[in-house]
Amino acid sequence: MKKIVLLGYMGCGKSTIAQNLSKITNIPFLDLDKIIEERAKMSINEIFEKHGEIYFRKLEHEIFVELLQSDENNIIGLGGGTPCYANNHELLKGENVDSIYLKASIDTLYNRLVYNKSKRPLIANMDEEEMREFIAKHLFDRSFYYNQAKHKVVVDDKSVEETVQDILQVLA
Numbered sequence: 001m002k003k004i005v006l007l008g009y010m011g012c013g014k015s016t017i018a019q020n021l022s023k024i025t026n027i028p029f030l031d032l033d034k035i036i037e038e039r040a041k042m043s044i045n046e047i048f049e050k051h052g053e054i055y056f057r058k059l060e061h062e063i064f065v066e067l068l069q070s071d072e073n074n075i076i077g078l079g080g081g082t083p084c085y086a087n088n089h090e091l092l093k094g095e096n097v098d099s100i101y102l103k104a105s106i107d108t109l110y111n112r113l114v115y116n117k118s119k120r121p122l123i124a125n126m127d128e129e130e131m132r133e134f135i136a137k138h139l140f141d142r143s144f145y146y147n148q149a150k151h152k153v154v155v156d157d158k159s160v161e162e163t164v165q166d167i168l169q170v171l172a
């Protein structure tokens with residue numbers, strides 16, 4: 001079964017774009033972060049607080065593998081860190097996987113995340129200066145993994161609809 005997998009840094013728009021792509025294509029959308037929260041019966045913030053990040057990464061890997069193996073065509077929105085742990089980046093290259101990196105600049109990410117960080121435990125307690133610095137370094141570290149995706153779509157200065165159209169073109 002075909003899996004369209006959207007990946008990229010926190011705030012690049014994975015969940016928003018995937019929802020819209022799902023409406024247009026009628027392919028069901030699965031949000032990995034949401035499924036993890038449902039399974040754990042806790043928010044991601046609570047999982048990090050109660051069990052720590054390593055526990056979260058293990059759960060994230062197990063559920064990602066399970067979603068890829070399911071008997072259904074799906075759009076899967078990953079968490080921001082998913083490709084960077086547990087060799088998950090290798091799974092982006094699978095035969096039945098169309099993986100797409102939604103590439104956003106530091107400025108785009110900063111502007112989207114600065115007023116929207118409370119549900120994102122990695123940045124929740126940072127001030128604005130710290131956050132910009134963190135995003136720049138973190139994005140650099142993670143780019144290797146994100147670039148393992150089969151396709152790349154730049155999202156800067158694009159509306160949700162424009163990005164969805166770009167994705168449809170890449171998949172055509």
Ligand SMILES: Nc1ncnc2c1ncn2[C@@H]1O[C@H](COP(=O)(O)OP(=O)(O)OP(=O)(O)O)[C@@H](O)[C@H]1O
Nearest residue numbers: 009010011012013014015016079080112158159160
């Ligand atoms: N053109 C756009 N495309 C996508 N999202 C946008 C756009 N403009 C603004 N946003 C906003 O950016 C924010 C981040 O988007 P979203 O939550 O979909 O990102 P995400 O990649 O799923 O993040 P996370 O990894 O933290 O789950 C949302 O509030 C969304 O409404």
Ligand SMILES: O=C(O)C1=C[C@@H](O)[C@@H](O)[C@H](O)C1
Nearest residue numbers: 010033044079080081120121
């Ligand atoms: O970038 C990350 O490492 C994360 C992004 C979110 O989607 C969540 O998966 C979690 O907050 C970790």
Ligand SMILES: [Mg+2]
Nearest residue numbers: 014015033077
């Ligand atoms: Mg999301």
